[in-house]
Amino acid sequence: MTSFTGITAVANATNEMAMFKQAMKEVAAHPEWMSSRQIERQRWNPYSMEGGSTCAISGENFAIVASDTRMTQNDINILTRDAEKIQILNDNIILTTSGFYGDVLQLKKVLQSRLHKYRFDYRSDMSVDLCAELLSRNLYYRRFFPYYTGAILAGIDEHGKGAVFSYDPIGCIERLGYSASGAAEPMIIPFLDCQIGHVTLSEGYERPELTLDRAISLMKDSFRGAAEREISTGDKIHLVIAEAGKPVVVKFLPLRED
Amino acid sequence: MSIMSYTGGTVVAMAGDECVCIASDLRIGEQMTTIATDQKKVHKVTDKVYVGLAGFQSDARTVLEKIMFRKNLYELRENRNIKPQVLSEMISNLAYQHRFGSYFTEPLVAGLDDTNKPYICCMDTIGCVSAPRDFVAVGTGQEYLLGVCENFWRENMKPDELFEATAQSILSCLERDAASGWGAVVYTITKDKVNVSTIKARMD
Numbered sequence: 001m002t003s004f005t006g007i008t009a010v011a012n013a014t015n016e017m018a019m020f021k022q023a024m025k026e027v028a029a030h031p032e033w034m035s036s037r038q039i040e041r042q043r044w045n046p047y048s049m050e051g052g053s054t055c056a057i058s059g060e061n062f063a064i065v066a067s068d069t070r071m072t073q074n075d076i077n078i079l080t081r082d083a084e085k086i087q088i089l090n091d092n093i094i095l096t097t098s099g100f101y102g103d104v105l106q107l108k109k110v111l112q113s114r115l116h117k118y119r120f121d122y123r124s125d126m127s128v129d130l131c132a133e134l135l136s137r138n139l140y141y142r143r144f145f146p147y148y149t150g151a152i153l154a155g156i157d158e159h160g161k162g163a164v165f166s167y168d169p170i171g172c173i174e175r176l177g178y179s180a181s182g183a184a185e186p187m188i189i190p191f192l193d194c195q196i197g198h199v200t201l202s203e204g205y206e207r208p209e210l211t212l213d214r215a216i217s218l219m220k221d222s223f224r225g226a227a228e229r230e231i232s233t234g235d236k237i238h239l240v241i242a243e244a245g246k247p248v249v250v251k252f253l254p255l256r257e258d
Numbered sequence: 259m260s261i262m263s264y265t266g267g268t269v270v271a272m273a274g275d276e277c278v279c280i281a282s283d284l285r286i287g288e289q290m291t292t293i294a295t296d297q298k299k300v301h302k303v304t305d306k307v308y309v310g311l312a313g314f315q316s317d318a319r320t321v322l323e324k325i326m327f328r329k330n331l332y333e334l335r336e337n338r339n340i341k342p343q344v345l346s347e348m349i350s351n352l353a354y355q356h357r358f359g360s361y362f363t364e365p366l367v368a369g370l371d372d373t374n375k376p377y378i379c380c381m382d383t384i385g386c387v388s389a390p391r392d393f394v395a396v397g398t399g400q401e402y403l404l405g406v407c408e409n410f411w412r413e414n415m416k417p418d419e420l421f422e423a424t425a426q427s428i429l430s431c432l433e434r435d436a437a438s439g440w441g442a443v444v445y446t447i448t449k450d451k452v453n454v455s456t457i458k459a460r461m462d
Contacts, residue, residue, distance in 0.1 A: 187405025190430035194406065200429040225408035 047148045050101040051075060051232025053182035054085055055222060056094075056154040057196065057215045058162030061244040063154040064212070065094045066219045067182075068227065068255060069236040071101060075183075081235040081257070088248055089115055090125045092156040094240050095135070098182030099169070100148035107147050110138055128155035132165040132173060139171030146170050150181030160244040184226035184233045191222050212243065220253065227256040234258070259289060261362045262313050262383075266437030267299050268397035269310030270428055271368035272411060273376040274420035277448045280308050280368040280378075281428045283399075283438035283459075286315055295440040299397075303329055305452070307342045307369030308445055309349070312397030313383070314362035321361050324352055342369035342377040346387055353385030360384050364396040374449040399428075399435035406430045417453070421446045425457055432459045 031039065054067035071083035086096045087108045095111060097104040114134060118126045126134075132153050139147060151167040166179035178196050180188040193199045195218050198207050208214065220237065227234045237253040266287045271280040282299035285292055300310045301322055309325060311318035328348055329340050340348075346367040353361065366380045379389035380396050388394070392411050395403035410423040425444050432439045439460055446453040 184405070186401040186434070187408070190402045190406045190434050191409050193433050194426060194430040199433050200426050221409050222405075225405055228408050229404045 046145075047100050048073070048102075049075075049099060049148075050079070050083075050104075051183045052083070052085055052098045053180065053184035053188065053223075053226055053230070053233045054096040054098045054150075054152055055178070055180040055188050055192075055219060056096060056152045056164045057178040057192070057210075057219060058154060058164040058176075059210045059212060059215055061156075061160055061162065062212050062215070063094070063156060063162035063164060063242045064215050064219060065096050065152070065154045065240045065242075066223060067096050067098065067238050068223065068233045069238050069252075070232060070234045072232040075232050084238060086238050086240050087112070088240060088250070089131065091248060092242060093126065093128045093131045094154045094242060094248070095151065096154070096181075096240075097149045097151045099150050103147040103149045107135075107138070107149060107151065111135060114138070127158050128153065128163050128165075129157055131155075132163075132175070135165075136167065136171040136173040139167060139169065141171075143170055150185070152179050152181055154242070156242055156244050162242075162244075180222075182233070184223075184230040187226045187230060188222040191225065192218065212241070216241070223255060262364075263398050263437055264289060265293075265313075265315040266398050266435075267297075267312050267315065268395070268399035268403065268428070268431060268435060268438040269299050269312045269366050270393065270395040270403050270407065270424060270431075271310065271366055271378040271380075272393040272407065272415075272420055272424045272427075273368075273378050273391060274415035274417065276370070276374045276376065277415075277417040277420055277446060278368045278370060278376040278378055279420045279424035279444060279446050280310055280366070281424050281442055281444040282310055282312075282397075283428065283432055283440065283442050284456075285438055285440040287437060292440070298443050300443065300445055303345060304339050304369075306447055306449075307340060307345055307367065308447065309345070310366040310368070310396070311363050312366070313364050317361040318363040321349075321352070321363050321365065325349055325365075328352065339372075341371045342367050342379075343371060345369070346377075346379045346381070346389070350381055350385035350387050353381060353383065357384055366394055366396050368394075368447065370447060370449060393427075398437040399431040402431040402434050403427055417446050417448050421453070421455070425455070429457065429459055 051072040056065045067085040071079045146169040153165040157163045239251040241249040269282040286294040286297040360383045368378045380394035393407045406427045
């Protein structure tokens with residue numbers, strides 16, 4: 001009569017273990033000692049921000065685009081010092097994006113493949129105006145799970161004039177003379193407002209012409225200023241210069257590394 | 259929306275060669291609504307020492323009264339003018355006394371000491387002083403200002419250059435900061451006079 005007690009003991013133990021595991025699972029899903037806000041904070045987030053800033057300036061017959069090459073995690077941990085945020089899509093379209101680096105890469109891939117298909121279908125390169133509209137629609141297509149990026153599209157339009165298009169994450173588009181996006185946007189934009197937009201100058205004063213050289217030096221100045229104060233911006237300036245009727249020039253310039 | 263940006267407002271100070279400039283905008287709001295368009299956030303403490311108070315303006319008023327009270331007491335007891343360094347230490351102590359229930363205002367001190375050496379400093383709400391040699395900015399437009407100032411500030415500027423740099427900086431800031439605006443007031447403090455200029459800016 002005593003030979004079966006061992007088996008029931010094992011069965012009880014297994015059952016107990018299963019119940020314990022179940023209880024652990026439940027408490028992990030709804031921890032009673034944490035406030036709802038704490039639970040919210042610990043939940044997995046599909047987005048992250050890798051910092052960095054980008055900027056674009058357009059002129060009569062040129063457009064220049066720049067970004068820094070630093071990639072950070074939590075604003076203090078440097079993941080790499082040569083992450084590229086600028087993509088030369090063709091001879092007259094340059095895309096620059098900052099924000100969530102995963103989406104930066106995905107957006108670049110999507111546009112590249114759409115441009116590839118366009119080239120195959122129409123046997124010519126896409127113009128920057130078309131690409132601007134395409135990008136806007138691609139961003140809005142993901143209205144309720146957006147690409148977490150601030151995109152700027154720059155290039156030379158069909159009339160040989162410089163063009164800069166600025167976007168918000170869900171595809172609101174605007175053609176501007178100059179634009180910036182990313183962590184140091186609030187530091188760069190007012191400086192360009194002052195130097196290119198001349199918003200602080202009263203009427204009747206002579207406004208200096210925006211030449212390519214002036215645009216490049218303003219770009220360098222604004223990034224040096226931003227790198228001085230904004231910690232996720234630094235390491236190198238990746239500068240891309242597009243001039244009407246000339247090949248695209250790419251340069252790397254040193255920036256603060258601390 | 260944070261209490262620090264409830265009323266809006268920005269203050270900036272720059273140091274030059276035996277001169278300092280301190281400037282603020284003129285707007286007071288209640289979040290998105292503009293309440294007044296003539297409120298200076300810069301206040302005179304002595305002939306050569308000015309204090310700027312950005313942040314929640316109700317607290318700024320209270321803090322200003324406390325600052326003036328302590329400064330008056332200091333001048334009566336010591337029988338001499340207060341130095342900007344001393345004043346900033348005093349404000350810092352005042353702010354830290356309220357460590358666990360702080361005034362929602364970030365003070366900024368700018369002035370010349372008795373050897374006419376420029377002194378500028380800013381604090382956080384609990385009185386952590388930062389006194390750099392170049393420029394300081396507090397308020398809703400802080401980030402906009404720091405970016406522009408970084409490009410405009412040069413070593414040993416004379417009063418007129420310094421005024422121009424400060425004025426251009428704050429105007430560029432007001433262009434983008436919706437919580438500040440409606441003109442700016444710039445005080446240029448030199449060893450024998452203080453120049454006050456009110457500048458027109460965007461009215462929206």
